[in-house]
Amino acid sequence: MTEEFQRLDFDNFTLEGRPSLIHQAYAYAKAYVEDFEEIKETRKNSIAFLGIPGCGKTHLLMAISNNLMRKGVGVLYFPWVEGFNELKDNLGDLDERVRQMQRVPVLFIDDLFKGRKKPTDFQLEQLFAIINYRYFNHLPILVSSERDFDQICDINEGIGSRIYEMCKHYTVVLRGEPNLNYRFEDEDWSG
Numbered sequence: 001m002t003e004e005f006q007r008l009d010f011d012n013f014t015l016e017g018r019p020s021l022i023h024q025a026y027a028y029a030k031a032y033v034e035d036f037e038e039i040k041e042t043r044k045n046s047i048a049f050l051g052i053p054g055c056g057k058t059h060l061l062m063a064i065s066n067n068l069m070r071k072g073v074g075v076l077y078f079p080w081v082e083g084f085n086e087l088k089d090n091l092g093d094l095d096e097r098v099r100q101m102q103r104v105p106v107l108f109i110d111d112l113f114k115g116r117k118k119p120t121d122f123q124l125e126q127l128f129a130i131i132n133y134r135y136f137n138h139l140p141i142l143v144s145s146e147r148d149f150d151q152i153c154d155i156n157e158g159i160g161s162r163i164y165e166m167c168k169h170y171t172v173v174l175r176g177e178p179n180l181n182y183r184f185e186d187e188d189w190s191g
Contacts, residue, residue, distance in 0.1 A: 008059050013060065025056065029060040031170070033067045044170075046140045046143070050144075062077075074104055109141060135165075
């Protein structure tokens with residue numbers, strides 16, 4: 001994780017003037033950290049923030065990650081696009097990297113299914129191996145994606161339904177409210 005990501009926390013997440021869904025996501029993220037010890041070995045031990053870019057999904061999940069790491073919990077950050085490019089470029093290490101993602105105490109998959117309209121067969125095969133292992137071994141995942149569960153299941157129902165079940169108690173879909181993307185704040189689009 002970069003130094004910038006290591007600085008992301010709940011204290012530096014801006015809530016003032018933000019829509020109610022952002023406040024809900026923040027509350028879920030805080031509750032997840034508070035509940036982690038109690039839920040970490042259950043089937044519903046994961047969290048997902050799904051929706052438009054720029055609403056703080058990565059920041060909140062990184063705040064969770066940083067809080068867990070301060071408590072001694074191992075977290076592996078896997079950015080979807082960059083992570084798969086790295087896996088493809090180092091196929092000799094593929095088995096070891098997949099095993100690492102399967103077994104790390106907490107896996108953070110950022111921007112799941114970002115990029116192409118449909119993931120490659122290689123991506124789906126590796127992701128299924130990772131998610132399936134974590135699902136059956138009750139190992140938590142943190143997931144951000146611009147796609148909702150219906151769209152994820154349209155790509156691969158086996159992956160989507162497992163992630164859904166794991167994240168069922170801690171999911172926020174960030175869509176439908178104005179001004180969710182903080183990157184457009186203070187912009188005048190009227191011309």
